[in-house]
Amino acid sequence: MPSLKTNCAGITSPNPFWLASAPPSNSGEQVQRAFDAGWGGAVWKTLGQPIQNVSSRFGAVRWRGNSGVGFNNIELITDRPLETNFREIYETKKKYPDNALVVSLMVETREEWREIIKRSEDAGADGIELNFGCPHGMCERGMGSAVGQEPKINERITSWAKEFSSIPVLVKLTPNVGDIVPHGLAAQAGGGDGVSLINTVKSIIGVDIDSFVPKPTVGGKSSNGGYCGAAVRPIALHMVASLSRDPRFNIPLSGIGGITNWRDAVEFILLGSSSVQVCTEVMLRGYRIVEDMNEGLLNYMRDHGFETLDDMIGKAIPSVADWGDLDLNYEIVAEINSETCIGCQVCLVACHDGAHQCIHADPDPNVRIPIVDLDECVGCNLCQIVCPVPECIQMVEVANGFSPATWNEHLGAGAQLRPKKGSH
Ligand SMILES: Cc1cc2nc3c(=O)[nH]c(=O)nc-3n(C[C@H](O)[C@H](O)[C@H](O)COP(=O)(O)O)c2cc1C
Ligand code: SF4
Ligand code: SF4
Numbered sequence: 348m349p350s351l352k353t354n355c356a357g358i359t360s361p362n363p364f365w366l367a368s369a370p371p372s373n374s375g376e377q378v379q380r381a382f383d384a385g386w387g388g389a390v391w392k393t394l395g396q397p398i399q400n401v402s403s404r405f406g407a408v409r410w411r412g413n414s415g416v417g418f419n420n421i422e423l424i425t426d427r428p429l430e431t432n433f434r435e436i437y438e439t440k441k442k443y444p445d446n447a448l449v450v451s452l453m454v455e456t457r458e459e460w461r462e463i464i465k466r467s468e469d470a471g472a473d474g475i476e477l478n479f480g481c482p483h484g485m486c487e488r489g490m491g492s493a494v495g496q497e498p499k500i501n502e503r504i505t506s507w508a509k510e511f512s513s514i515p516v517l518v519k520l521t522p523n524v525g526d527i528v529p530h531g532l533a534a535q536a537g538g539g540d541g542v543s544l545i546n547t548v549k550s551i552i553g554v555d556i557d558s559f560v561p562k563p564t565v566g567g568k569s570s571n572g573g574y575c576g577a578a579v580r581p582i583a584l585h586m587v588a589s590l591s592r593d594p595r596f597n598i599p600l601s602g603i604g605g606i607t608n609w610r611d612a613v614e615f616i617l618l619g620s621s622s623v624q625v626c627t628e629v630m631l632r633g634y635r636i637v638e639d640m641n642e643g644l645l646n647y648m649r650d651h652g653f654e655t656l657d658d659m660i661g662k663a664i665p666s667v668a669d670w671g672d673l674d675l676n677y678e679i680v681a682e683i684n685s686e687t688c689i690g691c692q693v694c695l696v697a698c699h700d701g702a703h704q705c706i707h708a709d710p711d712p713n714v715r716i717p718i719v720d721l722d723e724c725v726g727c728n729l730c731q732i733v734c735p736v737p738e739c740i741q742m743v744e745v746a747n748g749f750s751p752a753t754w755n756e757h758l759g760a761g762a763q764l765r766p767k768k769g770s771h
Contacts, residue, residue: 349648351641353387353656355622356541356599357515358474360387360447362644363616363656364637367603367624368393368451368476368519371634373425375435379442384634385641388447390543390624391436393424393478394463395453395490400426403563406552408578417578418627419552421563421570423484424453429463433470440471447622449517453478453490457507464511474514477505477539480521480546482573492546495521498533505537515540517601520586522579523549527586528593535598542590543601543624545583547573576627580605584618588667591619608636609643616656617663671755676765678745679726681706681719687739690715694730694740702729703769721745725769 351362365388366372366381373392381389400422408417425432440448450467452475454460467475479501481491494500501518508516518534520527522545534542551571554561561569583604590596602620606612607628615623628636653659683694695717698706705723709716719730731740752762 349645349653350655351387351644351648353622355447355601356474356517358388358447358449358517358541358622360622361445362387362641363620363622364612364640365389365447365449365601365622365624366629367626368478369626369630370422371626371629374427374432375439378435378439378448381629381634381637382439382443382446385637386446386634388449388473388622390449390451390476391432391472393451393453393481394429394432394467395424395485397426397428398423398484401565403565404572406562406572407576408552415576415627415631417552417574418576418630419550419563419572419574420547421483421565421572424478424481429466433466436467436470436472440473447473449474449476451476451478451519452508453481453485455488455490460504460507461511464508468512468514472514474517474540475508475512476517476519476543477508478519478546479504480519480544482521482523482547482549483571492521492523492549495519495530495546496524498529501530502533502537505534505539509538517541517543519543519546519603521546522582522586522604527589528596531590531593531596535596539598541599541601541621543603544586544590545579545604547575548579548582550574575604576631577605577607580611580614584614587615587620588618588664591661591664592667609640609647612640612644613647613659614663616660618667619661619664621656621660669755672753674751674753675758676747676749676752676763678747678765679742680721680724680745681726681728681730682741682743683717683719684739684741685716687736688716689736689739691735692717693733693735697729697733702727705769706730723768 353363368390372389378389404422406419407415410416450472452463479495485491486493518539520530531542551561587602599621600619601622602615603624606625612623695706703725705720706717734740747765749765
């Protein structure tokens with residue numbers, strides 16, 4: 348039986364699934380119910396000087412009947428008294444000694460950091476997470492992403508935290524930067540034990556086209572907020588991979604952003620995360636989603652022969668390359684399975700209007716199954732993406748006889764390139 352136990356930057360938990368710092372980890376009563384449901388850890392809702400929130404504060408992108416493919420909030424850090432939070436952290440940790448309890452923190456001055464870290468340790472926290480990511484409200488006060496966007500300040504505050512803390516320090520980064528690597532390296536240079544990413548993406552979720560007010564609306568006005576949920580997963584995966592594959596970066600990662608099920612979690616782990624954190628999917632579907640996550644991950648590990656999470660962490664990183672290291676001579680084409688094709692011709696429209704005009708209708712008007720012109724197909728995948736029948740379109744490799752040729756290594760040496768397709 349594989350083990351789901353994880354050790355992320357010295358913080359251990361029975362499984363890698365942690366609640367991200369957000370409404371689901373707002374109170375002891377909630378976190379305890381989450382642990383009962385099977386969550387391995389929780390990062391407590393960010394503590395700092397309690398704030399006043401606005402109403403309303405959430406918005407969602409609904410997409411073709413989906414209840415929320417992307418989610419947005421203009422909520423700030425905790426609005427509950429620090430004494431109450433610390434008392435509940437103490438009680439929760441005492442009751443659940445094996446679960447990871449990390450306290451997210453956001454304050455301003457060196458003295459405030461010293462004091463709040465001491466209180467977190469006294470309450471029994473297993474680690475702290477520095478919230479350098481919140482992209483609204485707090486950044487206007489010089490905290491959150493205002494810190495995460497400035498590597499020097501990130502490094503300085505991380506080094507304060509390390510000076511004051513005897514428990515592991517995670518640094519939570521903002522995705523609102525061009526390149527995440529300098530920011531991860533700054534956290535590492537400051538002595539951070541690990542990096543959590545991503546926090547939310549700066550965004551306006553939508554506009555009410557009748558009242559002319561963006562959403563979420565607060566008494567006739569709105570403000571930019573933080574975008575999260577399934578829609579941000581590709582951004583998060585890219586940032587996790589960028590840090591994982593950088594040879595200068597060598598501290599553990601906690602992956603966050605758009606995780607909705609065990610498969611998503613596996614992707615983050617394969618790209619180098621030793622724990623994964625979830626917020627939006629819990630807000631939309633509740634704590635019990637973790638049951639399926641634990642079971643799915645166990646089955647996946649069993650199927651792939653992984654005994655421990657360490658066996659699979661970062662397993663996909665050797666396959667992440669710069670574009671210039673991809674083989675320009677590798678060639679695939681689309682193949683339609685006439686047995687399963689339902690003749691809807693969605694692929695034909697997509698290829699004609701959005702790709703390379705190489706799927707054609709059969710000359711016989713009674714035959715609905717389209718035909719791919721293999722000499723013209725550029726292997727872009729669009730038809731496979733739009734086809735409503737699973738696995739009806741397969742992308743198959745063409746043995747074209749050309750040796751691999753990448754832009755970076757081989758072109759200068761006069762490598763032969765296969766003839767271009769689809770550029771008529
Ligand atoms: C309503 C809401 C409140 C949040 N509050 C915090 C917070 O207090 N501290 C923090 O570090 N991140 C906060 N986040 C960000 C989440 O912890 C997480 O990084 C982000 O939502 C991406 O994960 P997801 O796609 O699973 O939601 C909040 C997110 C939401 C939606
Ligand atoms: S989209 Fe798929 S099912 Fe529809 S015609 Fe094309 S191959 Fe057949
Ligand atoms: S892979 Fe691209 S080019 Fe080839 S048939 Fe499909 S849509 Fe057309």
